[in-house]
Amino acid sequence: MLVITTPTGDIGSQVLTRVLETAPSEEVRVVVRDPARLPAPVRDRVEVVAGSHGDADVVDRAFDGADAVFWLVPPDSQAPSLDVAYSGFTRAAAKAFTVHGVSHVVGVSALGRGTPVADRAGLVTASLAMDDLIAATGVAYRALANPTFMDNLLRQIASIRDDGVFTDTQAPDRRAPSAATRDIAAVAVDLLLDRSWTGAGSVAVLGPEDLSQEDMARIMTEVLGRPVRYRREPLENLAARLTGFGAGEAFARGMVDMMRAKDEGLDDGVARTPDTASPTTFRQWCEDVLRPAVLA
Template sequence: MIVITTPTGDIGSQLLTTLLSHDEELRVIVRDPAKLPDAVRGRVDIVTGSHGDPEVVGKAFADADAVFWIVPPNSQAVSLEAAFSGFTRAAADAFTSSGVTHVVGVSALGRGTPVAGSAGLVTASLAMDDLIGGTGVAYRALANPSFMDNLLRQVSSIRDHGVFTDTVAPDRLAPSASTGDIAAVAARLLLDRSWTGVDSVPVLGPEDISAADMARIMSDVLGRPIRYERETLETLGARLTGFGLGDAFVGGMVDMMRAKENGLDDGVARTVENSTPTTFRQWCELVLKPAVNA
């Protein structure tokens, strides 16, 4: 039995689709079962509620072998510790009491880098990994860079103004991965379960790429000029605050982006094993272009 948290989210939904094609018992934790596709609801066991709730995870993890774990974003959390480790604590207790043996979690690159302790959201995510790893389960933290799919938040700007923004230098090369590839790595680990101990699994995408490269590729794929505009960290913080996000989350995002500029994602050497297949051009063709044209 595999338990999937966030089954209607970007990574969780793609993982669920993959696992449904295999001979595995599946259980999902979801706040609103109506958000699951009709074809899915009859094929999985559903536990309704939040996976931060001790009663919910206790019920969901009963008789389960493995769990896919994602902490949902909480822009109003009083602290980053509460948003990550605090949310995970009930599940960590339930892993042990329920007999779960394997957990795959979505985390971030950065462990072991000089900026890992001051990287905001990433620092909190790495502390969450330590909490899970300390329970005694076999744990694999998917160490991810920035997601290609984050650009979907800027579809309107790309469509209407031909502009996307970030805080990194335009020529700074960094890894970037598609959420589809992240889900595929999670599926492989959850279906195998021969691994032991605690470790991280970097998911680096196929190549390092800059914002300038992204603008060029988007322009080519979309058939219109797309340009990159760099915003300051101060502007980013003010914009997020203007959206009503809480101080802890805004500070965590700003600190994370500062750390990325200072090498947070540069600590893992690229290998065949940690390079995933979807190129940024392929992602633009398969995901961004349909979204922009919708």
């Protein structure tokens, strides 16, 4: 039995789709707050546990008889602290892993472990602490150590389409890795269906190349056939914008600290090798995902 959390989210939905396509005989159970958000054909093929996977009663039911779990903590912009948002949310599940003898867990986490800024990287620091909590249960655990998602740009579709502008806080010429969520999902599914691995560790998903924001603007311009430029946002503006949208102080500060750490080398600690380089280039992602979204 394989349990998938966040099955209607960006990565979770892709994990679920891939499992159903590549391993149709696999027993699959999903944990979802609103089962109605699952497409009808999917609901007919999986067992559904309704509720939050941060709830002890829900994970107790969901993990009963489970061999493997895909674990992803949803963002909580209102959490009183980042510890509550990550480790606090995960604590009931960690107990349930042990109680129900879950053998393998694959979690979505972040790059940064072992870098000089890992202990002051906001959301990433909290995510790495969550990984330690899960690993301490003794379950075989793989944390997917991810850089920035290419798919985050979909939040700026209107600005890219209407103004030819995308915004971030990074230095315009600093090259860094980024990964497509479809590649992250693919790595997760490979691990979830294998289950021959043991112990605890991380698996980096780095994309095939490092690009700067200027590189990304050039590629978007070429793929979209219209000018796109990068605008750097000061960190203090990011904090004000997040709190203006209703985010709590802990979340806003965690985002600022994470973005500052990225500019200071947070994502530079893992070398790109054939094992860590995921296949989707930024250009291919723009052609397959960004361009259709802009033109829609």
